[in-house]
Amino acid sequence: MIELTINGKKVSAPEGSTIMEAAKLAGISIPHLCHCPGIHTNGSCRICVVEIEGMKKLMASCIVKAQDGMVVHTSTERVRMARKIIYDLLISNHPRDCTFCSRNQSCELQQLGGTLGILETHIHGEQSPVRVDISPSITRDTKKCILCRRCVTACHEVQGVGAIFGQNRGFNTVIAPAMAMPLEKVDCAMCGQCTVVCPTGALTETDGMDRVWDALNDPTKRVVVQVAPAVRAALGEEFHMEPGVTVTGKMATALHDLGFDDVFDTNYGADLTIMEEGTELLQRLTAALNGGKAVLPMITSCSPGWIKHCEHAYPYQLPHLSSCKSPHTMLGAVIKSYYANKIGVDPKDMFVVSVMPCTAKKYEIQRPEMQNGGNYNVDAVLTTRELARMIRTMGIDFVNLEDGEFDAPLGFSTGAADIFGVTGGVMEAALRTVYELVTGRPLPGHNLHLMPIVGLDKIKTADITFENVKPEYSFLEGVTAKIAVTSGLKNADVLMDEVKAGTSPYTFIEVMGCPSGCINGGGQPRIKNNVPNYKELRLEALYNEDEGKQLRKSHENPDIIALYNEFLGEPCGHLSHELLHTTYTPRGHFNEYFQEHMQKEYATVMAGMYGEE
Amino acid sequence: MMEANKPAAGCDCQNDEVLLERIRQVAAQQKGKEGNLIQVLHMVQAVYGYLPLHVQEIVAIELGLSLSEVSGVASFYSFFSTEPRGKHTIRICLGTACYVRGGVTIVDALEKALGVTLGHTTKDGMFSFEVARCIGACGLAPAMSIDATVYPHVKADEVKGILQSWYDKDAEEAV
Numbered sequence: 029m030i031e032l033t034i035n036g037k038k039v040s041a042p043e044g045s046t047i048m049e050a051a052k053l054a055g056i057s058i059p060h061l062c063h064c065p066g067i068h069t070n071g072s073c074r075i076c077v078v079e080i081e082g083m084k085k086l087m088a089s090c091i092v093k094a095q096d097g098m099v100v101h102t103s104t105e106r107v108r109m110a111r112k113i114i115y116d117l118l119i120s121n122h123p124r125d126c127t128f129c130s131r132n133q134s135c136e137l138q139q140l141g142g143t144l145g146i147l148e149t150h151i152h153g154e155q156s157p158v159r160v161d162i163s164p165s166i167t168r169d170t171k172k173c174i175l176c177r178r179c180v181t182a183c184h185e186v187q188g189v190g191a192i193f194g195q196n197r198g199f200n201t202v203i204a205p206a207m208a209m210p211l212e213k214v215d216c217a218m219c220g221q222c223t224v225v226c227p228t229g230a231l232t233e234t235d236g237m238d239r240v241w242d243a244l245n246d247p248t249k250r251v252v253v254q255v256a257p258a259v260r261a262a263l264g265e266e267f268h269m270e271p272g273v274t275v276t277g278k279m280a281t282a283l284h285d286l287g288f289d290d291v292f293d294t295n296y297g298a299d300l301t302i303m304e305e306g307t308e309l310l311q312r313l314t315a316a317l318n319g320g321k322a323v324l325p326m327i328t329s330c331s332p333g334w335i336k337h338c339e340h341a342y343p344y345q346l347p348h349l350s351s352c353k354s355p356h357t358m359l360g361a362v363i364k365s366y367y368a369n370k371i372g373v374d375p376k377d378m379f380v381v382s383v384m385p386c387t388a389k390k391y392e393i394q395r396p397e398m399q400n401g402g403n404y405n406v407d408a409v410l411t412t413r414e415l416a417r418m419i420r421t422m423g424i425d426f427v428n429l430e431d432g433e434f435d436a437p438l439g440f441s442t443g444a445a446d447i448f449g450v451t452g453g454v455m456e457a458a459l460r461t462v463y464e465l466v467t468g469r470p471l472p473g474h475n476l477h478l479m480p481i482v483g484l485d486k487i488k489t490a491d492i493t494f495e496n497v498k499p500e501y502s503f504l505e506g507v508t509a510k511i512a513v514t515s516g517l518k519n520a521d522v523l524m525d526e527v528k529a530g531t532s533p534y535t536f537i538e539v540m541g542c543p544s545g546c547i548n549g550g551g552q553p554r555i556k557n558n559v560p561n562y563k564e565l566r567l568e569a570l571y572n573e574d575e576g577k578q579l580r581k582s583h584e585n586p587d588i589i590a591l592y593n594e595f596l597g598e599p600c601g602h603l604s605h606e607l608l609h610t611t612y613t614p615r616g617h618f619n620e621y622f623q624e625h626m627q628k629e630y631a632t633v634m635a636g637m638y639g640e641e
Numbered sequence: 642m643m644e645a646n647k648p649a650a651g652c653d654c655q656n657d658e659v660l661l662e663r664i665r666q667v668a669a670q671q672k673g674k675e676g677n678l679i680q681v682l683h684m685v686q687a688v689y690g691y692l693p694l695h696v697q698e699i700v701a702i703e704l705g706l707s708l709s710e711v712s713g714v715a716s717f718y719s720f721f722s723t724e725p726r727g728k729h730t731i732r733i734c735l736g737t738a739c740y741v742r743g744g745v746t747i748v749d750a751l752e753k754a755l756g757v758t759l760g761h762t763t764k765d766g767m768f769s770f771e772v773a774r775c776i777g778a779c780g781l782a783p784a785m786s787i788d789a790t791v792y793p794h795v796k797a798d799e800v801k802g803i804l805q806s807w808y809d810k811d812a813e814e815a816v
Contacts, residue, residue, distance in 0.1 A: 190709055194713050197719075206711070
């Protein structure tokens with residue numbers, strides 16, 4: 029521990045604390061802007077400057093370490109004036125359109141003005157050149173950017189993608205892809221982690237609400253909504269509820285109140301994914317153990333940010349990806365076929381909306397691969413944040429809503445589906461089904477949990493040994509499958525480099541594009557600095573949902589069984605392949621697509637690596 | 642965008658492939674050395690003449706960096722160019738003396754005559770148009786230079802004639 033004096037108070041702080049952290053311990057809060065714990069700490073905005081006795085210059089308290097005997101003043105007149113001038117300079121190059129900005133009342137720059145007591149500005153002049161870049165997932169509006177570079181840190185350091193960086197210099201500086209190209213043309217995964225950390229409206233999800241409002245108001249449209257598992261663990265935060273409070277019932281009521289004709293659950297799609305993906309895994313294992321051709325490890329394909337990253341960074345490893353569509357596109361395909369038939373509605377008159385913790389899914393739904401019979405599987409994606417905005421707009425008193433239910437027949441799910449929203453969940457759900465199919469016994473472990481893969485570690489591994497198997501799986505007797513689970517694209521790269529080198533020891537790998545999985549997705553409520561353990565709380569919420577259910581294995585879902593009996597036939601059967609499985613598109617290392625000369629090479633190289641199809 | 646950044650007219654594609662291979666080698670030799678990006682970009686620009694996107698991509702891949710970072714550095718420093726250089730370089734002085742004596746009106750006249758803004762190269766590849774912060778000829782303000790030739794006391798209506806004289810000179814030399 030070290031001792032220092034802040035504003036006349038004696039403060040003890042652990043060695044290595046910054047002045048800002050030490051001040052917090054003493055109950056002194058220092059105004060700050062670019063500082064974002066765990067993401068970005070490079071002191072670029074200077075709002076948090078303080079006076080330190082014996083030092084001439086004001087110092088950024090978010091990066092300067094507290095030292096024994098230091099005497100710090102955090103709000104002298106000199107400090108106050110410095111902050112005001114810095115704020116004045118920031119705001120002089122910022123549009124004054126707060127009342128019609130998507131971050132109105134949640135903008136950190138706006139809030140800082142209040143904190144600093146700014147009542148007028150003095151600096152007026154020319155503003156930096158403006159570029160607005162609208163990709164299917166993310167909208168960049170450079171006039172609202174304050175160059176704090178949190179997004180650059182999120183993209184480079186957290187995700188390891190590096191799609192955006194400061195371009196040009198001085199007044200012309202802009203955070204953008206190389207040569208200020210549009211996001212859609214480069215190797216952006218569309219994960220949206222940049223939109224979660226952006227303090228202003230410079231980086232946001234591309235609006236999906238307009239089209240949803242239009243559909244809701246169109247009497248000729250049957251408007252169907254589905255909600256991903258992770259949304260229920262975080263939506264309440266948008267209404268000032270504590271992180272980790274699940275709002276499944278209130279959410280169902282709100283969606284009915286918004287006017288959706290059918291309120292379904294992407295969890296149903298998750299149970300369906302397990303049937304398809306589990307079967308695919310068994311097929312690949314069967315082929316491999318019987319001396320046939322099979323690409324292993326198989327890698328999960330639920331996360332469209334991960335998929336796009338893999339297409340750019342590992343185009344030659346695409347056959348490792350499961351051919352399963354993501355759960356919400358699977359459900360979209362089922363809604364526009366099985367359910368459309370059932371209720372006698374032409375799929376063309378249906379409008380399917382997915383509420384997702386994700387921005388990448390906005391990109392995913394407009395991929396040419398995601399359609400059947402000329403209809404897109406899903407018509408619009410809303411983020412958790414956008415759903416909250418629609419609920420507020422409708423004047424719904426969310427916190428006091430009665431609990432409602434999802435609609436039949438695509439609203440019932442097992443506990444296995446709930447944990448799809450957190451790192452390790454897809455793997456555990458798959459193994460609950462695969463292990464039981466093979467051995468006839470439930471997955472061993474604590475309360476159906478495979479403990480080594482529960483939690484927020486970056487890379488988690490486990491061994492599963494199949495013993496006393498059913499006769500039809502005799503070839504699996506005594507076989508140990510090594511599995512790995514990771515989340516965040518930078519961590520995925522670690523496992524993928526092994527796959528690329530041919531040294532991966534694993535049979536099955538789960539990858540989620542965002543760190544910790546969908547609970548921390550790019551479309552989720554923004555990080556609350558006052559609740560540093562929000563990810564753990566959201567994780568617990570999903571495991572609680574799982575444990576609270578009677579049925580916790582996807583293959584036990586009676587409505588899934590009915591779907592196969594009435595419609596699909598069998599998992600990975602002909603109709604499944606048509607509706608629920610997909611293909612992938614190799615992309616350039618830095619470009620949207622392969623350059624021409626590489627396209628020709630690609631087919632040859634792939635034939636050499638994996639044999640002719 | 643990539644098309645626009647291909648080398649200017651008269652590109653010999655075989656020669657281009659040779660240059661790109663040299664760039665690959667130059668960059669590959671520097672792999673893993675910290676803080677070497679600026680140095681590599683200098684060497685690469687010396688080989689290729691400028692740093693178009695497809696050249697930046699080679700540098701990024703060989704050094705294991707993101708393209709956005711390479712482009713960020715290339716666009717930050719004024720001595721890197723992402724456009725082909727013109728045959729001749731015009732430097733308009735905007736040092737204090739030239740500025741107060743009307744340097745900006747000469748910039749306007751040049752932009753009009755050249756059809757490009759400051760910092761760019763004319764479509765015909767003849768001139769690159771840059772700004773200089775004092776060329777040490779304050780007594781001659783406002784001044785500009787084309788390659789090593791200094792033009793003193795430039796007036797806006799003289800600009801066209803000056804540029805034409807360079808076309809004439811090149812035409813004579815070509816004969």
